[in-house]
Amino acid sequence: MKKILAIIDTLRFTEDQVKEFRNFARKTNSLLAIVCLDNLCAFAHPGASLFPEPAVIEYDQIGIDGRTALQWERNKNLKRLHQICDDSEIKIIVKEAVSSPVEEVMLLSRFADLLLMNSNTSFAALTDTIPPGFVKEMLAGSQCPVLVLPDKIPPVKEIIFSYNGSYSSMFAIKCFTLMFPDFCKMPVKVVYVTDDEQPADMPFTENLKSYLEAHYPEIDYVILQGDPPESLHNYLSQRNGCIVTYGAFGRSGDSDFFQRSITSNVLSATSIPVFVTHP
Numbered sequence: 001m002k003k004i005l006a007i008i009d010t011l012r013f014t015e016d017q018v019k020e021f022r023n024f025a026r027k028t029n030s031l032l033a034i035v036c037l038d039n040l041c042a043f044a045h046p047g048a049s050l051f052p053e054p055a056v057i058e059y060d061q062i063g064i065d066g067r068t069a070l071q072w073e074r075n076k077n078l079k080r081l082h083q084i085c086d087d088s089e090i091k092i093i094v095k096e097a098v099s100s101p102v103e104e105v106m107l108l109s110r111f112a113d114l115l116l117m118n119s120n121t122s123f124a125a126l127t128d129t130i131p132p133g134f135v136k137e138m139l140a141g142s143q144c145p146v147l148v149l150p151d152k153i154p155p156v157k158e159i160i161f162s163y164n165g166s167y168s169s170m171f172a173i174k175c176f177t178l179m180f181p182d183f184c185k186m187p188v189k190v191v192y193v194t195d196d197e198q199p200a201d202m203p204f205t206e207n208l209k210s211y212l213e214a215h216y217p218e219i220d221y222v223i224l225q226g227d228p229p230e231s232l233h234n235y236l237s238q239r240n241g242c243i244v245t246y247g248a249f250g251r252s253g254d255s256d257f258f259q260r261s262i263t264s265n266v267l268s269a270t271s272i273p274v275f276v277t278h279p
Contacts, residue, residue: 010036145172
C-alpha cells in the first residue's frame with residue numbers, strides 16, 4: 001500500500017481530474033489524499049519564489065460582492081468534491097493558503113510516496129505562465145516523486161525513460177518502476193541524446209539493460225543527436241499515449257541535461273504525463 005497526494009485548486013477542478021487521480025491510485029494500490037488549495041486568502045510572494053508569477057490579484061483587492069461569489073463557489077465545489085469521493089476511500093484535506101501554499105504542500109510531500117497534480121494547477125487569483133509557477137515550484141521542491149498530468153490523458157501505451165547515465169536519471173527510472181508495477185507490461189523506450197559534451201554511446205549500457213530486462217519485456221534504446229533539450233522535446237512532440245520520466249528538475253549538479261526548460265516545454269506543448277524525481 002502506498003500514499004498519494006493529489007493537489008487541486010478548489011475553484012477550478014473538474015470531475016475528470018479527480019477520476020484520473022483515482023485511476024492512478026487504483027493502479028498503484030494506494031491511499032489517495034486530495035489536498036484542496038483554498039486560494040481565497042492567498043497572497044503571492046514573488047521575491048521568495050523560484051518561479052515568480054507575472055501578476056497577482058490579492059484577496060483584499062476583490063470587492064465584497066466578488067468575495068461573496070468566491071466563497072459561494074468554493075463551498076459549492078467542496079460539496080461537489082465530497083459527493084464525487086463519497087463512494088471511495090479518499091481522504092479530502094482542505095488546506096487554506098493563509099501563508100505559503102508551496103511550503104505547505106512540500107511539507108505534506110515529505111510524508112507521501114507520490115504527488116499528483118495537473119499541469120495547469122494554480123490559484124485562480126494568479127495570472128500564470130504555462131505551466132504555472134506553482135507547478136514549477138513543486139517540481140523543483142517536492143520531497144517525493146511528482147507526476148504531472150495534462151488536462152486530457154490518452155490511453156498510456158508506452159513508457160519513455162529519459163536517460164543520460166547520471167544518478168538522477170536512473171533514480172527516476174527506478175522510482176517509476178517501483179511506483180507503477182502495472183506499467184511494467186508496457187513497451188519501454190530509453191532515450192539518450194548525444195552532443196559535443198556527451199559520449200556518442202549510451203553510458204553504462206550493460207548495467208542499464210540488466211536492470212530494465214528484469215522488469216520490462218520490451219525495451220528499445222533510442223540515441224538522438226543534437227542539443228539535448230531541443231532534441232528531446234522534438235522527439236516527445238511526435239509521441240502520443242506515453243509517460244516520460246525526468247530526474248532532478250531545476251536542481252544543480254548532474255541535472256543539466258534535464259534542465260527545467262525541457263520539462264516546461266513538454267508540459268506546455270504536449271499531452272504527455274511527466275514523472276519527476278529528486279535523488
